[in-house]
Amino acid sequence: MIKGKSLVSIDDFSKEEILRIIELAADFEANPNQPLLRDKVIASLFFEPSTRTRLSFETAINRLGARVIGFSDVNATSTTKGETLKDTIIMVSNYADLIVMRHPLEGAARYASEQSRVPIVNAGDGANQHPSQTLLDMFSIKKTQGHLDNLEIAMVGDLKYGRTVHSLLMAMSYFNPKFYFVAPDELKMPQEYKTFLDEKGIYYEEHRDMQEVLGKADILYMTRVQKERFSDLIEYERVKNTYVLHNAMLEGTKDNMRILHPLPRVNEISTDVDSNPKAYYFKQAENGVYTRMAIIASILGVK
Amino acid sequence: MEQHKELKVSAIKNGTVIDHIPSQNLFKVISLLGLENSGNQITFGMNLESGKLGKKAIIKVADREFSDDEINKIALVAPQAKLNTIRDYEVVEKRTVSIPDEVKGYVRCFNPKCITNHEKIVTRFFVVSKQPLELKCRYCEKVTTEQHLVIE
Numbered sequence: 001m002i003k004g005k006s007l008v009s010i011d012d013f014s015k016e017e018i019l020r021i022i023e024l025a026a027d028f029e030a031n032p033n034q035p036l037l038r039d040k041v042i043a044s045l046f047f048e049p050s051t052r053t054r055l056s057f058e059t060a061i062n063r064l065g066a067r068v069i070g071f072s073d074v075n076a077t078s079t080t081k082g083e084t085l086k087d088t089i090i091m092v093s094n095y096a097d098l099i100v101m102r103h104p105l106e107g108a109a110r111y112a113s114e115q116s117r118v119p120i121v122n123a124g125d126g127a128n129q130h131p132s133q134t135l136l137d138m139f140s141i142k143k144t145q146g147h148l149d150n151l152e153i154a155m156v157g158d159l160k161y162g163r164t165v166h167s168l169l170m171a172m173s174y175f176n177p178k179f180y181f182v183a184p185d186e187l188k189m190p191q192e193y194k195t196f197l198d199e200k201g202i203y204y205e206e207h208r209d210m211q212e213v214l215g216k217a218d219i220l221y222m223t224r225v226q227k228e229r230f231s232d233l234i235e236y237e238r239v240k241n242t243y244v245l246h247n248a249m250l251e252g253t254k255d256n257m258r259i260l261h262p263l264p265r266v267n268e269i270s271t272d273v274d275s276n277p278k279a280y281y282f283k284q285a286e287n288g289v290y291t292r293m294a295i296i297a298s299i300l301g302v303k
Numbered sequence: 304m305e306q307h308k309e310l311k312v313s314a315i316k317n318g319t320v321i322d323h324i325p326s327q328n329l330f331k332v333i334s335l336l337g338l339e340n341s342g343n344q345i346t347f348g349m350n351l352e353s354g355k356l357g358k359k360a361i362i363k364v365a366d367r368e369f370s371d372d373e374i375n376k377i378a379l380v381a382p383q384a385k386l387n388t389i390r391d392y393e394v395v396e397k398r399t400v401s402i403p404d405e406v407k408g409y410v411r412c413f414n415p416k417c418i419t420n421h422e423k424i425v426t427r428f429f430v431v432s433k434q435p436l437e438l439k440c441r442y443c444e445k446v447t448t449e450q451h452l453v454i455e
Contacts, residue, residue: 105417105421106443111424125443128443
């Protein structure tokens with residue numbers, strides 16, 4: 001039962017609930033203007049800047065017919081006067097029917113969900129969780145592959161700090177995947193996630209070169225390798241081009257293979273890939289709107 | 304003469320003796336039990352010889368007994384502690400401590416970006432492992448280990 005529930009962390013939702021959101025997202029894609037929430041007010045509190053996530057949530061809210069209140073610049077709020085998150089959330093939860101929030105501090109969304117009278121949807125809390133991203137990734141995988149079971153998923157780039165890969169890994173673990181982790185030594189998948197997979201009996205391999213796995217993957221999930229993550233800049237210079245995808249590298253990949261990326265992309269996917277039919281990242285971003293419609297509609301109990 | 308006096312001070316008629324505390328954690332235990340604000344007669348010794356711990360510490364609190372909840376707080380810093388309840392100079396009960404499944408309110412999350420380090424919030428951790436100690440923050444979901452354990 002999703003109604004009335006906060007979505008803070010991807011493991012707040014069961015396998016059935018994840019499948020339900022994906023199913024509903026497909027329904028909204030087929031029929032995007034459904035003003036089911038005409039009498040609702042939804043707060044969109046962005047304590048940290050974001051383009052895609054905020055616009056996609058606010059588009060979803062508008063397409064559902066609800067009204068949006070909130071802010072996208074924390075400098076225009078009482079937070080700059082020293083108001084605590086607790087006070088802001090208690091106040092806003094008296095105004096709105098649901099709160100979408102992004103905050104730079106980790107755990108802010110869980111804490112807000114304990115203070116709020118209304119459900120909280122976490123749109124990112126620091127490096128911790130970003131569950132709507134995970135759900136839209138899964139919706140994209142389902143759409144491109146027809147199903148979620150037994151897929152071979154290659155994750156490339158920053159697997160150490162990338163919250164999207166960690167949440168996706170946990171959510172996909174319900175569906176018996178095979179993982180290929182491709183990362184430089186400094187940014188390898190943390191041990192806690194490998195232990196999690198070991199305990200669930202899920203197969204994974206670790207690689208340094210993405211060429212070794214491109215032919216096997218159904219999904220190629222690319223992430224940004226950020227310079228500031230490296231303690232050794234010589235190491236960064238040495239590896240930076242290893243984690244860039246070029247169109248020529250896609251030859252010999254599976255026909256059903258699709259490339260996902262949480263965006264923003266910098267240079268890890270060369271622009272010559274964009275016109276390849278296997279490039280799916282812009283469509284993936286569009287899927288975010290339908291997924292967020294599904295999340296909000298089910299939490300508010302109209303779907 | 305001095306020796307004799309010391310023993311006399313150490314013996315308590317009624318109260319609790321907490322033994323087998325690792326010496327380096329003696330003051331953490333005192334603080335966790337709130338003993339620095341206590342009006343009771345308290346004696347303690349540290350760097351005493353111990354086969355088990357190398358150097359151990361001991362605390363004797365007169366006229367005070369502890370509930371399991373109180374005493375389990377010290378399990379994080381003194382997992383091998385033994386408690387003897389004393390009544391009329393006799394040991395009437397021996398207890399050990401155990402690490403609870405959830406730790407609430409006295410451990411600081413090691414993650415500087417955790418919300419609990421920026422607002423006044425009672426911390427909460429799920430104990431994912433007791434040995435070695437691993438505490439998963441309910442809020443930021445990061446794991447604090449014994450190495451980074453800070454007691455407030």
